[in-house]
Amino acid sequence: MAAQTLYDKLWHSHIVSEEADGTCLLYIDRHLVHEVTSPQAFEGLKLAGRTLWRANSVVSTPDHNTPTDHWDEGIKDPISRQQVETLDANIKEFGALVYYPFKDKHQGILHVVGPESGATLPGMTVVCGDSHTSTHGAFGALAHGIGTSEVEHVLATQCLVAKKSKAMLVRVDGQLGRGVTAKDVALAIIGKIGTAGGTGYAIEFGGSAIRGLSMEGRMTLCNMAIEAGARAGMVAVDQTTIDYVKGRPFAPNAEQWDAAVANWRTLVSDDGAVFDAVVELKAEDIEPQVTWGTSPEQVLSVNGRVPDPAAESDAVKKGSYERALQYMGLSANTPITEIPVDKVFIGSCTNSRIEDLRAAASVVKGKKKADSVKLVMIVPGSGLVKAQAEAEGLDKVFLEAGFEWREPGCSMCLAMNADRLEPGERCASTSNRNFEGRQGQGGRTHLVSPEMAAAAAIAGHFVDVRTFA
Amino acid sequence: MKAFTQLNGVVCPLDRANVDTDAIIPKQFLKSIKRSGFGPNLFDEWRYLDHGEPGMDNSTRPVNPEFVLNFPRYAGAQVLLARDNFGCGSSREHAPWAIDDYGFRVVIAPSFADIFFNNCYKNGLLPIVLPSDVVERLFKECEAQEGYRLDVDLSKQTVTTPTGESFGFEVTAHRKHCLLNGLDEIGLTLAHADDIRAFEAKHRESKPWLFV
């Protein structure tokens, strides 16, 4: 057989049937369900009198609407509460492998909860009504976001109607410098190929720098594949993957373990496999990144200066630069390190895992937040991450620095709950989207790594974490 | 699903690249557990001067006279003309629901984000990719000529301007069939239930750990 890419292997091993135009029915192994994109799907099932094809493929928790403080008071916003209660009722009626309701000690962001519970496994097809489902590709899985109609379709049929994408290899070779993280790699890639650069592709991230990343780092990277326009991002399986999965609650049991591992070891692109596009970056060239605009591709090294639209010849680009600068309240040529921040958010499915919190804490230890910074929120990705961080004393480090230590959830990544920016406020955020209004209407978001966010909280403005003592 | 066959409608030009689904329908409206009623909040932050929340009476809110959707000449538009990478960002199907609920049936752009593109088809909304230079021309013609309309024919796969100039567009056979006939895709898939069961049995046997 011809050499296959990892994507080829994952795709072909899940085809139920194929039409003449290449449209396939693809079998889905794992379906993650949250409260925002599922109510209309369950309602559709009810109206048609349908049931779930395989309830034990479903893993569910509310995450977008849940508050991150005063849990004893419940969910105060009645519309948010209704959405969460609707999920409670739907899971009760239709069933699931596991459901972690609001306030459960496992509750958290689905893209953190799935991997940490072992519900995400190598070789799976994983879907969720959420674009950051690409995160799970870090396990050598085919994982992507779907719309609500597709959520209903997968619930009822265990299949997705899909056509194969093209395959792109993004190869990062070399050694990442100190203070340069998976987040910086992700932003550097998006800066290079643009937010539509991966449209129509499934991206495999490879190369020695990627091999050197922890699972947390690989998840951060695959999480951001969607910001490069690719529905799916993935990393081949290696020992790091297998070690991470071992012993997790839904991982294969001892009897099945060896067969599973033998299968997982094949989940790599074969030598000589052909990609439709290849993008290469050198790890040594990547510096800590900061976005300056309202799209993740509007990104620079921390030592850069805000660009000048006048220097841009492409009219559409020039217009979007001008609009971005105006929205962001920035003037051309300002050094990134002179931009002050009002708030700092460390959290989201991109950067809220234990490793992210450890990295942030290592920058913060023994220091205090700048007086000019109004609020620094640390929002762990899940209840288990929170418990682990507390066991390691990280919460104390943050609290002593004057930061807030919150309950898990999506929080100010999209500001659907009470955590949000006020108009004009500027935020250093470890999340994934700096769109207009994303963190609150009129709010200004700069995407950075956890280390960079922590350093900005201390300094009161962006600083190069590599020289920050 | 609603069928789409042919349409002759007024065109509204939205001259911005990378319009994301957060802009199409802001997050506070995602708290709804319904599929309809999003139209009045389509492009909420651009369209109104105040901050919108669910449950507000939108008819009394101050509108932004500079936003294109509020120009009287584009009232009743059914074709949205857009720029590159339209619908990027969040997978929220509330975005096509809002566009559809407002009254648009077609979105034309040089490129779309994948998930949004796919979501449109599930809702009887037709996303059409035309080359950048053609889209550029349509923008110019539309802005120059009040009451500018396009004729969109799905079975012929053409977009035709008032002067009779036609441009072809691509659509997969499967999507075209479903959209022309307004088919329920779940019903179609369940017609393959035996295939799914057979696949599942094999899959379970070779990879039992996937079925805990």
Ligand code: SF4
């Ligand atoms: S953390 Fe943000 S990006 Fe991730 S699932 Fe939640 S809202 Fe979406």
